[in-house]
Amino acid sequence: MALPHPYGTLRCWAGTVQLRRAVRATGVLLTTALLAITLTGCGDEKSATVTSATASPSASASPNASPTPPPDRDGDGISDSSDTYPDDPKNTPQQPPVSLECDTGNDWDALLTVRPGKDGRPDFSEVWAAKPTACDAQAEIYPVTDIEKAALKTSKYEDGNITTLYEMCAAVDPEDTYLEADYAASSEQIPEINAALLLCPTYPYAKKWRETVKRGQADVDLAAQGRIFGEGTFRVGKEIKPGTYVTTDVDGCYWERQNASGDTIDNYFTNSARRVQVTIRASDYAFSSENCGEWRPTR
Known part of the structure; x- marks a missing residue:
């Protein structure tokens, strides 16, 4: 005789076992065995459920944000901390700030600074504002920029530094010799002034500098032609040109015109x-003078 199923239904919810008890009480041992098996299965289901819940990975962590790039003001790809010229995308070499000790009238040793300017030229505006009559650099200055190198070449300096040019550009003395109305720069001064004008073309007295250079260059040209000369004996037509010459402010001046025999004509x-x-006539052989200063053609 077939036995009815001892339990009508067996259900598990989150570890809770509900049993619908059968009417008959027979088969207790079989019932107990079936219950044990069922409980074991429900335990496995619970475990799987919990494991599944705990094993679910959390949402993927968002990737780290990109690091903030270091400051680069001029956009040349070099960080400001490593960029020698952080405001110049072309990284044009510049002279570092130059310290000058200047006489401003109110202060004998005012410390003024020349800063890098545009196009490789130094910026003297801060110095000029103080109107110093003389300045001395605190250290020797050597050319860095192309303009400074060109100024050195123009100056014809042999020692390789441009310290004097910086000092010339810095001082704005209205009583400077170069600013005198009739002053003519010498053959040595002309290249130096021209070099300074390369370095500081907007110098407050640049116009007067150019005028003294112009007068000086005219004299250099006349001297090359033999039309400006000093004391000594010169061959007429070879070393000096015939013509009318004048000298001024002399003491103990003596001159003579000579013939080919060395005799005095006058x-x-x-x-x-x-x-x-x-x-001096073209027929004269030589001209000699002492203590007469510089002879110049009459104008």
Whole structure:
């Protein structure tokens, strides 16, 4: 005789076992065995459920944000902390700030600074504002920029530094010799002034500098032609040109015109004179003078 199923239904919910008890009480041992098996299965289901819940991975962590790039003001790809010229994308070499000790009238040793400027030229505006009459650099200055190198070449300096040019550009003395109305720069001063003008073309007295250079260059050209000369004996037509010459403010001046035998054609002496004039002829062989200063053609 077949036995009815001892339990009508067996259900498990989160570890809770509900049993619907059968009417008959027979088969207790079988019932107990079946119950044990069922409980074991429900335990496994619970375990799987819990394991599944705990094993579910959390949402993937978002990737780390990109690091903030270091500051780069000029956008040249070099961080400001490593960029020698952080405001120049071309990284053009620049002279570091130059310290000058200047006489400003109110202060004998005012410390002023020349800063890098545009196009490789130094910026003297801070110095000029103080109107110093003289300045001395605190250290020797060597050319860095192309403009400074060109200034060195123009100056014809042999020691390789441009310290004097910086000092010239810094001082704005209205009583400087170069600013005198009739001053003519010498052959040595002309390249130096021209070099300074390369370095500081907007110098407050740049116009007067250019005028003294112009007068000086005219004299250099005349000297090359043999039309400006000093004391000594010169061959007429070879070393000096014939013509009428004048000298000024002399003491104990003596001159003579000579023929080919060395004899005197004409001569003159004065203890003191504001102006002396002589005409050298093309037929003269030589001209000699002492203590007469510089002879210049009459204008």
